[in-house]
Amino acid sequence: MNTVDSILCTFASYPETITPRMFKIKKSLGQHFLKDEIVIQKIIDALKENSCTNLLEVGPGGGALTKHLLQLPGIHFKAVELDDEKTAYLKNAYPVLKDNIISQSFLDIDAPFDAPFTVIGNFPYNISTQILFKVLDWKDQVPVVIGMFQKEVAQRAASKEGNKVYGVLSVLIQAFYDVEYLFDVSNQSFNPPPKVQSGVIRLKRRTVPLDVKSERAFRVLVKTAFNQRRKTLRNAVKSLFTAEALQDPIFEKRAEALSIKDFAELTFRMS
Numbered sequence: 001m002n003t004v005d006s007i008l009c010t011f012a013s014y015p016e017t018i019t020p021r022m023f024k025i026k027k028s029l030g031q032h033f034l035k036d037e038i039v040i041q042k043i044i045d046a047l048k049e050n051s052c053t054n055l056l057e058v059g060p061g062g063g064a065l066t067k068h069l070l071q072l073p074g075i076h077f078k079a080v081e082l083d084d085e086k087t088a089y090l091k092n093a094y095p096v097l098k099d100n101i102i103s104q105s106f107l108d109i110d111a112p113f114d115a116p117f118t119v120i121g122n123f124p125y126n127i128s129t130q131i132l133f134k135v136l137d138w139k140d141q142v143p144v145v146i147g148m149f150q151k152e153v154a155q156r157a158a159s160k161e162g163n164k165v166y167g168v169l170s171v172l173i174q175a176f177y178d179v180e181y182l183f184d185v186s187n188q189s190f191n192p193p194p195k196v197q198s199g200v201i202r203l204k205r206r207t208v209p210l211d212v213k214s215e216r217a218f219r220v221l222v223k224t225a226f227n228q229r230r231k232t233l234r235n236a237v238k239s240l241f242t243a244e245a246l247q248d249p250i251f252e253k254r255a256e257a258l259s260i261k262d263f264a265e266l267t268f269r270m271s
Contacts, residue, residue, distance in 0.1 A: 034064045034122045034148070036189035039200075043146060044068050046182055046202055047120060050144045054078075054113040058106050058121030058131065058147075061086050063093060065122065070094060076113070080106050107134055116141050122148040125194065129153055132173055135203070139176045145203040146182075154181060154199030161259045167229070171222045175210045175260050177203035210260070213267035221270065222263055225255035233258070242271045 034040060043065065052072075057079040060066040069077060080102040081087045087103050102109055107130055111117075119142055123131050128149045135142055149157070152165070157173050158181040159166040173179060185198040212218040221240060228236040234251035241251075248269075250262065258266075 032122075032125070032190040032192060032194045033061045034189060035191045036185070039185050039189050040064055040068060042183060043120070043148070043200060044072075046146050046200070047118070048072075050118070050204070052118040052144065054115055054117035056080065056112050056117050056119050058119060059124050060090060060101075061122070063090055065120070066090065066094065066097075069120070070096060078102060078112050080104060080109055080112070082106075106131060111138050111141055113141070116143055118143065119145045120147065125150045125153075125196070129169060132157060132169065136172065136176065139205065143205045145177070146200065147203075148185065148198055148200050150194075151184065151197040151199040154201045157203075158201055161257060161262075164256070166256050168223055168226045171226075171260055171263060172219065173203065175206075175212075175218065175264070177205055179203050210264050212264045213270065217267045217270055218264065221267055222255075225258070225263070229255045240270050245269050245271070 047069075052075065054076045055069060055072075055078070057066060057069060057077070060079045060081055061083075066079060069075070077097075078100045079090070079097065081090065082103070082105050084103065087101050090097050090101060102112060105127075107127060119135060128147075131147070132145075132153075135145055153169075156165045156167060156169045158179040159170045163170075180202045182200045182202055185200060187193040187195070187197055189198075210218075221237065224237050224240060225233060232252055232254055234246050236255065237251075238246060250258070250266070
């Protein structure tokens with residue numbers, strides 16, 4: 001790690017019993033630590049709106065969110081943190097975390113609880129889209145997600161059909177979760193400030209499962225349709241349907257014009 005890739009920083013959010021020390025903020029890991037207590041409280045308030053017994057924090061870093069999460073009553077808490085230096089600090093600052101930190105990349109871990117669990121975090125922006133797709137792998141176990149993302153990613157996850165940022169991420173996530181864009185977050189709420197603005201979204205698992213031919217067929221259709229989003233569906237997905245099926249007027253539309261329900265219904269007509 002050279003000096004270009006890291007910035008020395010003193011954390012201001014240490015517990016009173018811990019003496020502040022110097023840390024390296026590792027840009028290679030997408031580290032931008034949340035420092036705005038107003039934003040932190042808004043995230044905690046959003047979490048409290050849904051019942052939760054098992055909670056996984058992704059990327060706790062210096063513990064800005066962690067210190068509040070650990071105070072929630074009746075919570076079985078775990079965190080996943082790739083950075084060994086931050087892991088060592090957290091275990092020292094919060095002894096209760098000694099056996100409750102998973103020192104791996106979030107993208108590589110198995111589900112950390114046998115029972116349903118909520119996911120929360122200031123997610124590393126360099127893997128934030130991958131994090132959402134990882135959550136989809138656990139959708140039967142994860143009823144709620146509250147996360148900080150680069151604003152562009154948050155908007156894509158929450159966007160509806162007809163919007164220019166509506167795409168694969170929007171459809172695949174909203175097929176299984178209701179997505180609510182909660183609020184914007186200024187880059188000045190972080191140390192160091194990222195070059196982009198941020199947004200917090202909440203995912204709540206849909207109570208009625210989407211009716212599709214199969215999840216695999218749904219994913220293939222959505223990805224194929226948006227792979228050539230400037231073309232009409234008739235040209236973009238012609239390999240997936242019979243010539244007869246393609247005569248339906250819906251295939252004159254482009255992918256961004258179709259609702260999630262439209263995509264789901266089309267799966268039953270795939271050849």
